Amino acid sequence: MKEMILKLKEELAEIFPEIVTMNITPDTLLEEIPDWDSMAAINLLVFLNDHYDLNLKQDSLTDDTPFGEILEQIEERVS
Numbered sequence: 001m002k003e004m005i006l007k008l009k010e011e012l013a014e015i016f017p018e019i020v021t022m023n024i025t026p027d028t029l030l031e032e033i034p035d036w037d038s039m040a041a042i043n044l045l046v047f048l049n050d051h052y053d054l055n056l057k058q059d060s061l062t063d064d065t066p067f068g069e070i071l072e073q074i075e076e077r078v079s
Contacts, residue, residue, distance in 0.1 A: 001026060004071050011051065015043050026068025030061060052077055 005024050013020050018034040030036055030044070041061045048054050052074050061070075 001068070001071055001075075004075065005067065008067070008071065008074070012044070012047070015047055016040070024067055026066060026071065028067045029063065030065045030067070031063035036063065048074070 005026070009019055009022075009024050016033050016035075022028070022032070030041070033040065042058070045056055045058060045061055048070065049056055054073055054077055056073070
């Protein structure tokens with residue numbers, strides 16, 4: 001999972017440049033991303049749905065969503 005975190009972190013740097021300096025773990029919450037707000041949630045949702053062909057709904061990415069939950073959905077899709 002650590003490799004997947006690094007890959008996702010690198011990909012998300014385009015949307016969230018500050019994420020590069022963060023220590024992301026499966027327990028890191030989305031609200032810990034600097035400047036996290038409702039627009040950031042929509043940008044992340046669109047990115048994940050487009051890039052990983054997920055079918056996430058708008059209410060699936062809340063402030064208290066851990067990265068581990070997102071990674072599990074990505075791993076299920078790409079496996």
